[in-house]
Amino acid sequence: MSGMSEAAAGIQPRERDIARRETLRQLAKSKTLIAGVLIVGFWVACALFGSTIAPDDPLELTDVVLAPPSGAHWFGTDALGRDVFSRVIVGASETLKIAPLATLLGIVLGTTIGLITGYFRGIVDESISRVIDAFLALPLIVLAVTALVGLGSSNTTLIIVIGVAFTPIVARTVRATVLGERELDYVDAAKLRGEGSGYIMFVEILPNITGPIIVEATVRLGYAIFAVAGLTFLGFGVQPPSPDWSLQIADNYQLLSSGTYWWTVLFAALAVSSLVVGVNLIADGLQQVLDR
Amino acid sequence: MTDVVTADAALEIDALDVVYRVRGRDRQVLRGLTLNVERGEAYGLVGESGCGKSTAALAIIQYLPRNGFVRSGAIRIDGRDVLALSGSELRRHRATAVSMVYQNPGAALNPSVRIGSQVAEVFKVLGVTGSDADDRSRAALETVQIADPGSVMKRYPHQLSGGMQQRVIIAMALATDPALLILDEPTTGLDATVEAEVLDLVAGLQSELKTSVLFISHNLGIIQKMCDRVGVLYAGRLVEEGDTESLLNDPRHPYTVGLLRCVPRGGVRKDHGRLDTIPGFMPNVGDDLPGCVFASRCTLAEDRCRTEEPDAHVVGLAHLSRCHFHDRAQTLPREFSADLVLPDVDRSGAPLLRFDDLGKVFAQGGHDVHALVGVSAAIWPGETLGLVGESGSGKTTLARTLLGIIAPTSGAVMFDGRDLAGTLGKRSASDLRELQIVFQNPDSALNRRHQVRRILRRALRKLAGLTGKQADARMLELMHSVRLSERYVSARPSQLSGGLKQRLAIARAFAGDPKLVVCDEPTSALDVSVQAAILNLLVELQAEKRVSYLFISHDLGVVRYVSDRIAVLYLGRLMELGPSETIYDGPHHPYTEALLSAVPTIDGEARERIKLDGDIPSASNPPTGCVFHTRCPRRIGAICDDVEPPLIDVEENHLMRCHIPLDQLRALQSDRTSLKSTITTT
Numbered sequence: 001m002s003g004m005s006e007a008a009a010g011i012q013p014r015e016r017d018i019a020r021r022e023t024l025r026q027l028a029k030s031k032t033l034i035a036g037v038l039i040v041g042f043w044v045a046c047a048l049f050g051s052t053i054a055p056d057d058p059l060e061l062t063d064v065v066l067a068p069p070s071g072a073h074w075f076g077t078d079a080l081g082r083d084v085f086s087r088v089i090v091g092a093s094e095t096l097k098i099a100p101l102a103t104l105l106g107i108v109l110g111t112t113i114g115l116i117t118g119y120f121r122g123i124v125d126e127s128i129s130r131v132i133d134a135f136l137a138l139p140l141i142v143l144a145v146t147a148l149v150g151l152g153s154s155n156t157t158l159i160i161v162i163g164v165a166f167t168p169i170v171a172r173t174v175r176a177t178v179l180g181e182r183e184l185d186y187v188d189a190a191k192l193r194g195e196g197s198g199y200i201m202f203v204e205i206l207p208n209i210t211g212p213i214i215v216e217a218t219v220r221l222g223y224a225i226f227a228v229a230g231l232t233f234l235g236f237g238v239q240p241p242s243p244d245w246s247l248q249i250a251d252n253y254q255l256l257s258s259g260t261y262w263w264t265v266l267f268a269a270l271a272v273s274s275l276v277v278g279v280n281l282i283a284d285g286l287q288q289v290l291d292r
Numbered sequence: 293m294t295d296v297v298t299a300d301a302a303l304e305i306d307a308l309d310v311v312y313r314v315r316g317r318d319r320q321v322l323r324g325l326t327l328n329v330e331r332g333e334a335y336g337l338v339g340e341s342g343c344g345k346s347t348a349a350l351a352i353i354q355y356l357p358r359n360g361f362v363r364s365g366a367i368r369i370d371g372r373d374v375l376a377l378s379g380s381e382l383r384r385h386r387a388t389a390v391s392m393v394y395q396n397p398g399a400a401l402n403p404s405v406r407i408g409s410q411v412a413e414v415f416k417v418l419g420v421t422g423s424d425a426d427d428r429s430r431a432a433l434e435t436v437q438i439a440d441p442g443s444v445m446k447r448y449p450h451q452l453s454g455g456m457q458q459r460v461i462i463a464m465a466l467a468t469d470p471a472l473l474i475l476d477e478p479t480t481g482l483d484a485t486v487e488a489e490v491l492d493l494v495a496g497l498q499s500e501l502k503t504s505v506l507f508i509s510h511n512l513g514i515i516q517k518m519c520d521r522v523g524v525l526y527a528g529r530l531v532e533e534g535d536t537e538s539l540l541n542d543p544r545h546p547y548t549v550g551l552l553r554c555v556p557r558g559g560v561r562k563d564h565g566r567l568d569t570i571p572g573f574m575p576n577v578g579d580d581l582p583g584c585v586f587a588s589r590c591t592l593a594e595d596r597c598r599t600e601e602p603d604a605h606v607v608g609l610a611h612l613s614r615c616h617f618h619d620r621a622q623t624l625p626r627e628f629s630a631d632l633v634l635p636d637v638d639r640s641g642a643p644l645l646r647f648d649d650l651g652k653v654f655a656q657g658g659h660d661v662h663a664l665v666g667v668s669a670a671i672w673p674g675e676t677l678g679l680v681g682e683s684g685s686g687k688t689t690l691a692r693t694l695l696g697i698i699a700p701t702s703g704a705v706m707f708d709g710r711d712l713a714g715t716l717g718k719r720s721a722s723d724l725r726e727l728q729i730v731f732q733n734p735d736s737a738l739n740r741r742h743q744v745r746r747i748l749r750r751a752l753r754k755l756a757g758l759t760g761k762q763a764d765a766r767m768l769e770l771m772h773s774v775r776l777s778e779r780y781v782s783a784r785p786s787q788l789s790g791g792l793k794q795r796l797a798i799a800r801a802f803a804g805d806p807k808l809v810v811c812d813e814p815t816s817a818l819d820v821s822v823q824a825a826i827l828n829l830l831v832e833l834q835a836e837k838r839v840s841y842l843f844i845s846h847d848l849g850v851v852r853y854v855s856d857r858i859a860v861l862y863l864g865r866l867m868e869l870g871p872s873e874t875i876y877d878g879p880h881h882p883y884t885e886a887l888l889s890a891v892p893t894i895d896g897e898a899r900e901r902i903k904l905d906g907d908i909p910s911a912s913n914p915p916t917g918c919v920f921h922t923r924c925p926r927r928i929g930a931i932c933d934d935v936e937p938p939l940i941d942v943e944e945n946h947l948m949r950c951h952i953p954l955d956q957l958r959a960l961q962s963d964r965t966s967l968k969s970t971i972t973t974t
Contacts, residue, residue: 025315184736184737185737186736188729188731189729189731189738189800191716192696192716192727192729193724193750193754193804194721194754194755195754207739208739208740208741
């Protein structure tokens with residue numbers, strides 16, 4: 001082991017980076033986390049390299065319409081003769097652009113608001129928290145649909161709408177963590193050397209609450225994928241002719257009632273669920289280790 | 293019960309090795325621990341944090357953490373091999389044969405269950421039912437001198453004070469008449485006066501019930517008061533064991549010798565010289581220690597000590613020492629301190645800090661809590677003002693008010709000839725620089741995500757206006773002055789030991805050459821050997837920089853060592869203020885007298901204990917008249933209940949708030965027998 005070199009470095013080996021190493025070790029041991037990373041990693045790889053992996057052009061229209069799964073078309077073809085397998089392979093790319101960016105926006109805004117309300121408390125907290133409560137009382141989809149109708153549908157709008165919708169939820173989590181953290185003496189020590197509130201919030205407190213924020217971010221990412229899928233299905237999200245999974249489901253779900261053309265919907269549905277499940281597995285794995 | 297009289301000891305531990313498996317490696321925590329607790333005996337196990345005390349206790353009740361296990365050795369309680377018990381036998385065994393009292397009574401009681409049900413549960417486990425269990429619970433609470441068991445049983449744990457909670461725990465522990473009672477630091481979180489009460493109770497019960505007790509503590513004073521025999525544990529090995537008197541008066545292991553010397557006692561003050569310390573650190577858990585476990589820190593160690601494990605030498609009647617040179621242990625070199633020149637305090641000049649009539653009222657749940665009431669005092673350049681009082685007396689509120697962390701409701705603070713604003717936001721850069729603090733708990737006071745370099749450089753930038761190379765140079769100077777090695781510059785606080793963390797916190801406070809540093813219990817989270825080093829450092833810095841301290845502590849020995857003058861607070865009011873020696877030697881305020889008598893010392897001359905009735909009253913509804921009259925053992929009559937005594941000069945430099953004239957106090961306090969009669973009649 002590296003016991004000798006650590007001792008030589010002068011820092012007690014017992015203390016040296018023990019927390020960080022232990023965290024990494026536990027993360028590497030978490031089966032939940034590994035399963036999640038494998039699933040999400042698979043879809044990310046598909047989104048990045050999908051066009052080269054896919055046997056056919058996902059947008060190419062052919063005469064072979066609504067063919068059931070076969071050797072030529074593993075997942076069959078849809079009503080416009082497009083290869084479903086190829087469409088499933090590349091179908092994550094839009095979602096995987098929008099959802100992480102929306103999550104990032106929500107985390108940045110929410111963390112800022114959470115730090116401010118948790119740190120200042122009092123009247124600042126009261127007023128912002130009441131607005132947040134009111135916001136949380138409205139269903140996300142209603143807010144999102146209203147905003148998208150008003151602003152017009154585009155990827156940017158989608159990111160903003162979902163990010164803003166997540167902000168109060170993130171803010172509430174961060175605020176709760178900050179409330180505990182601000183009672184620690186290092187905050188008083190910072191005030192006693194004349195640090196400003198911004199410095200205390202972002203340089204002193206923020207580095208100490210990254211664990212819960214990372215966990216919150218992964219949980220939010222799962223919901224963001226869900227939100228993108230939902231809004232796309234309703235026609236407010238990703239627009240045709242993109243091979244997006246939810247769009248595939250929206251385009252074809254009416255065919256389901258016939259009971260014959262199940263492959264046009266099933267594979268896309270499985271894909272979107274597996275991605276959400278994968279992200280949530282990551283969130284659970286991280287939570288078990290980081291949120292002790 | 294079927295009390296079969298056997299020759300078995302209450303507890304026998306034989307060559308016990310306990311290891312924790314961490315990351316696939318076995319780390320040895322206990323190394324061949326052998327000890328016996330005879331029937332009816334109180335055995336004290338002392339040692340500093342990390343020595344394996346608590347692991348020993350957990351092994352005895354077979355409640356080691358999941359990664360810990362007994363590798364070899366034997367544990368027998370009442371003659372039964374604990375390690376061979378099956379699951380259900382073990383449960384039965386824990387229910388009847390052994391009980392444990394933990395450090396934090398608040399955490400040991402279920403917050404959502406009434407006291408009555410919690411105590412009754414102990415009996416229900418034994419098969420007692422219904423009203424019988426209630427009756428026995430009542431009796432159990434009476435045993436621990438709870439005056440009104442009926443009403444206590446109806447209450448929830450949070451409605452009881454810490455001392456009462458610990459009594460309830462002790463009642464539950466004794467309820468089953470266990471063969472062995474383990475007390476793991478049972479009074480560490482309690483105030484001195486409450487601690488004394490709990491210890492008196494345990495001592496009384498122990499001699500009355502003839503319970504066998506394993507008393508785990510880091511405090512030698514408590515051990516002396518409570519125990520017949522004592523074992524000193526270091527790095528998992530029992531290095532010395534013996535009769536309490538002989539071990540404390542004639543220690544034969546260098547570690548014990550060092551430990552005894554670290555504690556400020558016998559009235560030593562900073563001008564008498566430095567405190568002895570134990571250099572170095574305890575070996576890490578699981579380190580390979582071929583020779584004597586203490587060799588790396590022992591100034592008497594020779595080559596043999598590092599290679600050859602010492603046997604347990606018999607050095608007296610039932611007195612064992614694991615030292616090759618046990619006959620020389622007491623020649624352990626002492627700290628040499630001729631160079632320490634403390635500043636002369638000139639009290640004819642202007643004080644550095646003066647606060648007048650300081651008051652602080654907190655609004656809490658609809659009513660006002662008077663945390664500070666008309667407190668006035670001054671601190672001169674280069675002096676240390678000690679601040680003592682029980683928790684809830686307003687010590688920390690006073691410190692925070694002076695620092696500007698909380699604004700006073702009334703009164704004024706003058707610092708270095710200028711008025712200080714009430715809040716930090718309105719104070720100038722020099723106000724901030726010159727008035728700093730060292731907090732109690734360095735884990736909380738240091739940002740765990742910041743490196744030493746960042747912590748110190750930021751303080752230097754904000755408090756001394758230094759950046760770049762200048763800041764680096766000054767940072768190294770600062771680290772040097774607090775004896776924090778340069779190699780730690782890139783370390784984070786979690787990589788430092790408790791003592792090093794506190795050194796870093798001190799370095800940060802001194803970044804801007806402060807004139808006054810508030811020390812809020814700076815050593816109470818540390819082991820005694822580390823405490824001594826930190827106290828030495830603070831005194832050295834005072835000698836070097838002429839800094840003044842406001843030194844808050846509940847440890848009266850520590851306060852006495854560092855302080856020139858001492859202020860005694862009770863319920864937010866100043867009860868007494870005077871030179872350190874006067875406060876300790878008396879005549880003193882009855883409250884000070886009670887505080888002093890509550891402290892268990894290892895000096896031999898045991899003070900007559902003055903019992904205080906009940907707990908410190910609520911600051912939201914303080915008693916009329918003298919606020920101390922409800923607990924005062926020297927109350928003289930109606931005047932105490934109705935008229936608040938003024939704080940007056942009773943002699944030169946000595947202020948006191950008491951109706952009893954000084955001469956009368958002197959007579960009362962010099963006469964121990966009269967004191968005793970006062971106690972018995974009250």
